[in-house]
Amino acid sequence: ETGVTQTPRHLVMGMTNKKSLKCEQHLGHNAMYWYKQSAKKPLELMFVYSLEERVENNSVPSRFSPECPNSSHLFLHLHTLQPEDSALYLCASSQNSITRATNEKLFFGSGTQLSVL
Amino acid sequence: QQQVKQSPQSLIVQKGGISIINCAYENTAFDYFPWYQQFPGKGPALLIAIRPDVSEKKEGRFTISFNKSAKQFSLHIMDSQPGDSATYFCAASSFRVGSARQLTFGSGTQLTVLP
Numbered sequence: 001e002t003g004v005t006q007t008p009r010h011l012v013m014g015m016t017n018k019k020s021l022k023c024e025q026h027l028g029h030n031a032m033y034w035y036k037q038s039a040k041k042p043l044e045l046m047f048v049y050s051l052e053e054r055v056e057n058n059s060v061p062s063r064f065s066p067e068c069p070n071s072s073h074l075f076l077h078l079h080t081l082q083p084e085d086s087a088l089y090l091c092a093s094s095q096n097s098i099t100r101a102t103n104e105k106l107f108f109g110s111g112t113q114l115s116v117l
Numbered sequence: 118q119q120q121v122k123q124s125p126q127s128l129i130v131q132k133g134g135i136s137i138i139n140c141a142y143e144n145t146a147f148d149y150f151p152w153y154q155q156f157p158g159k160g161p162a163l164l165i166a167i168r169p170d171v172s173e174k175k176e177g178r179f180t181i182s183f184n185k186s187a188k189q190f191s192l193h194i195m196d197s198q199p200g201d202s203a204t205y206f207c208a209a210s211s212f213r214v215g216s217a218r219q220l221t222f223g224s225g226t227q228l229t230v231l232p
Contacts, residue, residue, distance in 0.1 A: 002162065004160070040126065040224060040225070042121070042123075042206075042223055042224045043161070043206065045219055045220070048219060056219065090160050092160070094218070104149075104218045105151075105163050105166075106153075106161075106163065106220065108159075108160025108162065110158065110160050111160055
């Protein structure tokens with residue numbers, strides 16, 4: 001158990017559906033992330049929230065909408081997805097450092113396996 | 118410049134053998150190089166990490182070798198065991214003042230250790 005819980009574990013949705021992925025961390029961290037993992041590709045960083053403020057959005061399509069209501073919870077709202085969006089979506093958390101010397105360790109959840117039909 | 122290139126894509130090793138996975142990077146601002154291990158159905162977990170001020174770091178059977186001038190680093194797994202069978206990701210990041218570190222990951226290596 002990593003202290004990062006994601007629900008649901010599996011999700012099948014049609015292209016016109018709206019669904020949400022949920023992530024909760026019990027580690028007291030101040031940064032949370034959404035990553036996309038596709039087969040044989042590097043993990044792709046989608047969104048970063050640091051101290052509940054979104055600090056980066058790496059050109060992710062608007063059909064993905066993140067929400068971070070507090071430092072322990074992170075959501076990814078999905079609408080009108082495409083089949084190529086099928087992937088494992090991973091949530092992670094870390095404790096932000098203010099000095100270069102600190103090594104930030106990412107704690108990942110087990111992911112939501114998303115299939116878009 | 119943000120890319121981290123990882124090889125091989127897959128690796129099969131006999132039990133007791135040495136597994137070696139290589140990574141290369143371009144961005145000289147990277148100052149933290151972790152390796153993550155991922156088992157099926159689980160998220161990646163930090164295995165070992167190194168900073169560029171040292172050339173080697175060892176933790177148990179796992180060793181990172183780092184070559185700053187060549188901008189390459191590698192993971193060596195000594196006495197490989199079937200339980201080491203997993204996907205391994207190298208990563209790199211640079212420090213950003215006032216912001217969370219953002220890891221750039223390699224594409225992963227699927228390691229299979231045969232009994």
